Amino acid sequence: MIQDFLQFDFLRNSLYAGILIGFVAPLLGVFVVIRRLSLIADALSHVTLSGIAASLLLEKTVFTGGFINPLYMGIMFSVSGALLIEKLRGVYKHYQELAIPIILSAGIGIGVIFISLANGFNTDLFNYLFGSVSAVSSSDLYTIIAIAALVVIVIIFLYKELFLLSFDEEYATATGLRAKWIHLVFIIMVALVIAASMRVVGILLVSSLMTLPVAASIRIARGFKQTLLYSVIFGEAAVIGGMMTSYHLDLAPGGTIVMIAVIILIGAIVWKKKKTA
Template identity: 35%
Template sequence: MTEMLSYDFMIRAFLAGIIIAVLAAISGSFIVLRRYSMITETLAHSALVGVAVGVIAGTSPLWIAVAAALLSAWAIEYLRSHFHLYSDSVLAIMLSGSLALAVIIVSLAGAFNSSLFSYLFGSILSVTKEDLIIMALFGVAALTLLGFFYKELYFIAYDEEVARTSGIKVELLNFLLVSIVAIIIALSIRIVGTLLIGAMMVIPTVAALRFRQGFAQTMALALLFSLLAVIVGMSSSYFFSLPSGATIVLTLLFIFIFSLVVNRR
């Protein structure tokens, strides 16, 4: 362990993983409770459209990916709330549409290269100090907003209609939540990968729910599982020369299986 942390890039990778683990577990708790889990995959594929545009334009794909994910999140929430469409239908439409658009953009430009490949599967070992600063600043802002509106967001997740009749600004808070999730995903896909970030947000919470505790305890358990997966996954990745993002997600799957076995009744 000491040898592993003697490298600066490993320290940066661990810090990035920890930041993502915290943000994904806490925001994911609200998403899973609302049965809105597939929004993570949808927004990840929407962010991939921004990445493709950024790669083709020769600019930094990060902020274009953030913009694409935000626009997709707002479109999803607008269609769901104003046209009264089923959530899973809206997510399926946006996911397939975003993926198709990303594939077409990349295909037309012939831009499928190692840079774009890293956004699909993640490249946590390439994290820079600037990446860490951006992630940390946004992480603090996101956690502050989630903490400030914690009760309202939990109430909405529990029963949106009752929350609306109670005077809570449901629509505004829904847009706030999906915006936070969209930015977390867009900032994380280069670290964990488009194909894996959804698992970071969903699996820890689903595993924690198996222990049938209160919401705060479930969120704490999800955070613990997420941090454990990052530590074990990153360590295994280093010692066995495995892909970091995939190893972290595989560790989460083992934790989920453990939660099923322990709570099989």
């Protein structure tokens, strides 16, 4: 099965991109889940949708010939959404969780307006919504490689700080840790990974790849590092298995990846119950 992906450039790009996304999305997702910020992924994915819709609208009404790469516009919107969430968390100091649904609502609202102005859905937008095994170009792959490398570097250098903020933010702040800036860097990394993942998994399903493998690993892991390891393993299994299955059965890769992740989660829950019974 994997020979088909290595035979053609566009499939090879998708496979490499999927492997990278399957690594960094669950890796970052562990910190997202532990900090109880899972809805941030949904909010930023909807903001990314607005960016994609805006780029397709501009290409249709102003520019022609693929002048704008929707991935870059999606990244710009996603990072902007992350910064706005942080700004709103400061505005609503006692109700910081409000920042997430506000940005989520604004993102989907703007996206729907742009889609309606562009006269509805087209094939390109459908691929961004649900993923495609043939949509990853060489430039997209290079961008994903750069984002993946950046995320890994940030996690390596800020591992202790992120770990401390995840489990005890008040103590971390009391010890003099620059929690605000570290959280800002963290949420920008989340925004970049979400935007990078949309080519393979799809905008509407990308948050699942950041949470489902983590949910499965939490059930069976005995410590934080094991949770990181199992999350990456489950994420890679879901992405590679989903891409292979979707290609041979002609299915949307995003949905297939998510359903394999769900099966892994169910297996982890059942295994844990049998072990503790």
